[in-house]
Amino acid sequence: MKSLFFTAFLILNLSNFAFAQSKKPNFIIIFTDDQGYGDLGIFGHPSIKTPNLDQMAMEGQKWTNFYVAANVCTPSRSALMTGRLPVRTGMFSNTRRVLFPDSDGGLPASENSIATLLKTSGYATKAIGKWHLGHLPAYLPTSHGFDSYFGIPYSNDMDRINDVDAKEAFANPKYQYFNVPLMRDTEIVERPADQNTITKRYTEEAIKYIRENKEIPFFIYLAHSLPHVPLFASKDFLGTSDRGLYGDVIEEIDWSVGEILKTLKKEGLDQNTYVVFTSDNGPWLVYNEQGGSSGGLFGGKGTSYEGGVRVPTIIWGPGNVKPGVVNQIGSTMDLLPTLCSLSDTQKPDDRIYDGYDLSPVLKGENKSPREEMFYYHGDRLFAVRKRDYKLYFYKNNPLGYPAKVEKLDTLQLFHLPHDPSERFDIAAENPEIIAEIQALVKEHQSKLVMGATQLEKRIEK
């Protein structure tokens, strides 16, 4: 009897395997908000426990030099979704750094999102969580290639009711203080969104979608609205972590990741699904204990120092992603070309992409096609990394506030692998490296056509 069961089990698994080989792979991008480089166990946090993410990193690739294209929310998200720098797509501004409830702009229709492209390959597409690329109908996920959407359209601290003091609202957050809408597709289904249960509900939505779409290739973009302040955790997690409320939030996200991976395994989809975990920018340090930590990196959200733009990243895909630690450079902008490559999806060739196809690195190749990163702060080129070296043209407060950005009188240069905390400026000893990076900048800028800013448009009252 036992061996009969075993044989049946084997056949079932073999058929799953055969099936997995013939179907295009599924993709899940899990994108957290303001989670710092140091805010996972396996990225070194001393009091937050993330057993599911730790295990995911051991089974997959832990990327230690993975960047977002901008140090705040809206531009960073636009770059992930389009594979292009915000300065090209218009998702940048020097005065309004993200979209607000009174914004009249969003991701232009001329931009192709990952979802739009994957749709051409027959993918089912779902966006869950925070969008923040425009909350008006023309800009919502359903206008950008997603079959359906469930989440909040902008940050969870927006629409604050006027009679609550900001300090009180953040120190003892109640979701009623923030009149943020929860949307299904283009409709508001709850307002204010009950943020206590939001991570849980996003997770349930993702799991349901996986179960309902296991016969066709799917793409899920799960953009958690936390740990952006104000912080909320469900009853099961509230008060349970050693790190206080911030830790409760991360540990609930870790639980969520665990549930999703468990579902993939249970449904026999793990061998044909790539899961990416990353964050949209560094920790919001000015919120003290309610903000996260960039670990040993310098600076946080709102700066283009390493702590503001390097994000904790894990790429998982049993049988498809060669496990290990990857110290090579990658970026959220690389996800679009990588997912297109893995799914045999064509990208339109009428525009410049800033992303690279990382699929060879996922398969185990030792050298990333990405050798440089341009770190824009609004329209200003704040810094550039080329291979091991990062050259700074600007400076600002490492806490990201006050927000003032100033041109450096003397350029600063750091060797990041040797000096990840950016303690030792080696500009004076390395004029030839500076010249090399300056040449790269010149070439980059010669091809750059700036998009018209979308972030400064306001709804007329």
Add this chain to the structure above:
Amino acid sequence: MKSLFFTAFLILNLSNFAFAQSKKPNFIIIFTDDQGYGDLGIFGHPSIKTPNLDQMAMEGQKWTNFYVAANVCTPSRSALMTGRLPVRTGMFSNTRRVLFPDSDGGLPASENSIATLLKTSGYATKAIGKWHLGHLPAYLPTSHGFDSYFGIPYSNDMDRINDVDAKEAFANPKYQYFNVPLMRDTEIVERPADQNTITKRYTEEAIKYIRENKEIPFFIYLAHSLPHVPLFASKDFLGTSDRGLYGDVIEEIDWSVGEILKTLKKEGLDQNTYVVFTSDNGPWLVYNEQGGSSGGLFGGKGTSYEGGVRVPTIIWGPGNVKPGVVNQIGSTMDLLPTLCSLSDTQKPDDRIYDGYDLSPVLKGENKSPREEMFYYHGDRLFAVRKRDYKLYFYKNNPLGYPAKVEKLDTLQLFHLPHDPSERFDIAAENPEIIAEIQALVKEHQSKLVMGATQLEKRIEK
């Protein structure tokens, strides 16, 4: 034929298993020198790869709040070896913070080392690597319970030859610049010790010892002399890491750990051996790129801020140590009572121990018996941790240099799990916690009998 092999294999393994159950467990303590909290992959370093230590941590316990008793070498090592604070044993000083080649002192004969105690339970005992508890015959490992010894008696930067400039000697180290002796038991067998191959030779010595002693319980104290500056790596590792020479050194130590665990598995000893990996103090930050990193912690070697005294610690023992992350407080001083407990070894009851038996935590209990740490700097009580809170009485430069230590005008208090980087002083809001810690200090000091300093004695010329 195949099944015959399998049956034979099974019998062999069962006999190993039965044998393992009847024998006292083996212990290996791997102790690195000046390795910072952030200098392992699994503790968050972005460019040093430590796959063997990462795996060891996943199979065992990763301790995130594990402390040494002092922020420099000699006192820290004495505390590990005796389970007692340096102020009790005399292994402290305010003027000479460690032992030097001209020192006439060392660990007093009245102190019992872990090895001395384990010998009473029939253990074979071996010390490998840096000792630094006295290089005169009365103080060497063989006078403190070790059957044999192979290593250097003090730091690898000592006995520098006079005609080499210090800056040159550290920037482009050649082992010939440092006339450090390599000893076997009480004899000098090589001088200067060839430090290029020293990690490799320590490892070979440990593996040989494991193989030769597998029939009896053994204790190996493997105290690497690196990554203390000057840095050396063998040919196989030189120039191979992304982190430069410092990374090469750590990656060679990681290799060494892997070889030792592999040997234990191969010899069928893994189910009956506990392996502890830890460091003697924080990174020596004043040596810039040649020093390590405390990750997100504040300060380094020579300070009692978290970066100076919290060390990356892994405790491994398949089948005996419940895998997971442990955020509870532990200390190198706890190793003596823990090893005694695990091996049913009696400790003399004529003295105060500062260590606690952590064996319940190793088995999976959620609560460490250790709730406090006293951080001495010489004879001054610099800070005290009680559960989540750390209270500072003194301050010094977080880089550990200049070495001046000053009394604080206003005490400082930090909640370490919430604020591991010690950014937010919460003394003003928490007078009752300060009072509680002050009461603890009073009680502690009422029972404290200071030992006579051993570190200021010099050989007469």
